[in-house]
Amino acid sequence: GHEFFSSTDQTAQLVEKKKYLLMSFSQYIDAEEKNVEAMKSAFQNLLPLYSDPVDPEEFTRDPVAAYKLLRKLRNELIYIVKHIRLSFYQCNEYQYELEFLEIPQPEDLNGAASGLIRLQEIYKLYPENIMMEMSLSADEAYHVGLVAYYEDKFQHAFLWFLYSFDTLTEYSTTNKKDLLHYLSFSANRFGSQHVAIHFCQQLLNLDPTNDEVKVQLSLYRWHHFIRTSNPDIFTLNTESSKYETLCRGEVDERTSKRQMALSCRYSTGGGNPRLMYAPVKEEVEWDEPRIIRYHDIISDREIEILKNISRPLLSRSETIGGVTNIRTSQSVFLDEGYPVVARVNQRIADITGLSMKSAEHLHVQNYGIGGKYEPHYDELDTENDRIATFLIYMSDVEIGGSTVFPKVGVALKPKKGSAVLWYNLHKNGNVDLNTEHAGCPVLRGNKWVANKWIHEYGQEFRRPCSLSYWK
Ligand SMILES: O=C(O)CCC(=O)C(=O)O
Numbered sequence: 291g292h293e294f295f296s297s298t299d300q301t302a303q304l305v306e307k308k309k310y311l312l313m314s315f316s317q318y319i320d321a322e323e324k325n326v327e328a329m330k331s332a333f334q335n336l337l338p339l340y341s342d343p344v345d346p347e348e349f350t351r352d353p354v355a356a357y358k359l360l361r362k363l364r365n366e367l368i369y370i371v372k373h374i375r376l377s378f379y380q381c382n383e384y385q386y387e388l389e390f391l392e393i394p395q396p397e398d399l400n401g402a403a404s405g406l407i408r409l410q411e412i413y414k415l416y417p418e419n420i421m422m423e424m425s426l427s428a429d430e431a432y433h434v435g436l437v438a439y440y441e442d443k444f445q446h447a448f449l450w451f452l453y454s455f456d457t458l459t460e461y462s463t464t465n466k467k468d469l470l471h472y473l474s475f476s477a478n479r480f481g482s483q484h485v486a487i488h489f490c491q492q493l494l495n496l497d498p499t500n501d502e503v504k505v506q507l508s509l510y511r512w513h514h515f516i517r518t519s520n521p522d523i524f525t526l527n528t529e530s531s532k533y534e535t536l537c538r539g540e541v542d543e544r545t546s547k548r549q550m551a552l553s554c555r556y557s558t559g560g561g562n563p564r565l566m567y568a569p570v571k572e573e574v575e576w577d578e579p580r581i582i583r584y585h586d587i588i589s590d591r592e593i594e595i596l597k598n599i600s601r602p603l604l605s606r607s608e609t610i611g612g613v614t615n616i617r618t619s620q621s622v623f624l625d626e627g628y629p630v631v632a633r634v635n636q637r638i639a640d641i642t643g644l645s646m647k648s649a650e651h652l653h654v655q656n657y658g659i660g661g662k663y664e665p666h667y668d669e670l671d672t673e674n675d676r677i678a679t680f681l682i683y684m685s686d687v688e689i690g691g692s693t694v695f696p697k698v699g700v701a702l703k704p705k706k707g708s709a710v711l712w713y714n715l716h717k718n719g720n721v722d723l724n725t726e727h728a729g730c731p732v733l734r735g736n737k738w739v740a741n742k743w744i745h746e747y748g749q750e751f752r753r754p755c756s757l758s759y760w761k
């Protein structure tokens with residue numbers, strides 16, 4: 291079926307679909323009302339008050355009368371059958387519409403909650419920090435807590451359960467006992483025994499005769515007694531990997547100095563006539579591996595057209611392992627049957643000076659809730675490998691969503707209309723290990739990108755290979 295959490299655009303589209311469905315809902319109510327009116331008056335017409343013979347048996351003794359009666363009955367029966375129609379609901383396109391309606395499934399809600407938790411982990415956020423513009427209700431927070439709990443993320447689970455507990459109202463469907471149970475369980479699993487004991491004790495106060503809780507409590511006391519470490523479940527650990535640091539935009543000083551020393555210029559792609567009159571603005575983002583940013587290489591209008599073509603075609607992006615949590619986005623490969631795609635491909639050829647003959651189709655991609663693509667290489671380890679990646683940013687991203695290279699410490703911020711280019715392979719054909727990169731989780735905004743993966747075949751005279759081990 292259809293997936294919603296892995297593309298924020300799909301989630302947004304759903305609002306339109308609901309509006310549309312609501313409109314037809316109201317149309318069908320009107321139609322149904324007219325139908326009932328029609329049936330009522332047909333019924334009135336047929337009321338056999340005066341028209342039927344009082345004694346049909348007597349009546350049909352006369353063959354002419356019998357004939358007339360038969361005719362009349364036939365007409366009336368057809369009339370009745372015609373008017374006792376199936377209701378509109380059962381017989382026309384409404385059914386069809388409902389049949390093809392894509393309803394978000396529990397997996398979608400779990401995927402979305404999982405996205406929130408991922409954001410918290412990478413960006414080190416408490417529940418209060420991630421609810422910047424909008425708060426979750428106690429029931430919603432309980433759901434997020436459960437998803438975290440079953441992903442073994444006990445600290446986040448605990449913090450969400452605690453938030454849920456604090457915001458419970460008389461309208462909440464989440465019950466206090468379940469919450470206390472999960473609060474003590476997650477504290478225990480995290481290793482904070484005194485906190486586990488505290489909530490377990492509260493649970494016992496609510497439910498004093500529950501023997502299971504009594505056993506649980508004594509177990510926690512025993513754990514507390516034998517444990518040496520007692521981590522603080524209320525404070526998030528702020529240690530982080532290079533990938534996370536880069537995603538948060540904390541670039542170290544050495545990196546930023548080196549990045550500043552790099553240059554910016556106008557390029558005509560080595561004298562390409564199509565670029566002579568409109569040279570492309572080129573900026574060197576990094577030297578090794580060489581990463582070049584090209585500004586304003588696609589217009590907002592072209593971007594809108596690409597998005598509109600892609601929307602109905604998007605499906606969950608895969609990696610070598612199929613659909614996994616490594617990559618939460620939806621995407622589609624677009625061929626040159628679309629004029630805009632042909633135009634963009636030509637522009638990439640002009641800018642890079644590389645042949646597009648063996649390149650893959652343009653790959654348009656939209657990220658989901660907390661959507662990301664964990665560190666990876668684009669290279670496929672095949673003959674005619676992906677020599678270079680041309681990555682077009684089709685949107686700005688308010689917070690998060692940078693493309694980062696953890697091995698060298700570079701973070702590229704999406705800038706709508708710009709693109710970045712790097713070579714995945716050295717000139718001798720070996721993979722450049724420093725090109726490992728990732729798409730950071732999107733914390734705020736909708737991220738759209740388009741990749742053009744350029745392959746080796748056809749580049750023999752454009753990017754000559756080298757026999758040197760080093761290049
Ligand atoms: O979205 C990004 O920033 C990176 C995308 C990427 O690495 C890929 O699609 O291979």
Ligand SMILES: [Fe+2]
Pocket residue numbers: 666667668727
């Ligand atoms: Fe990639």
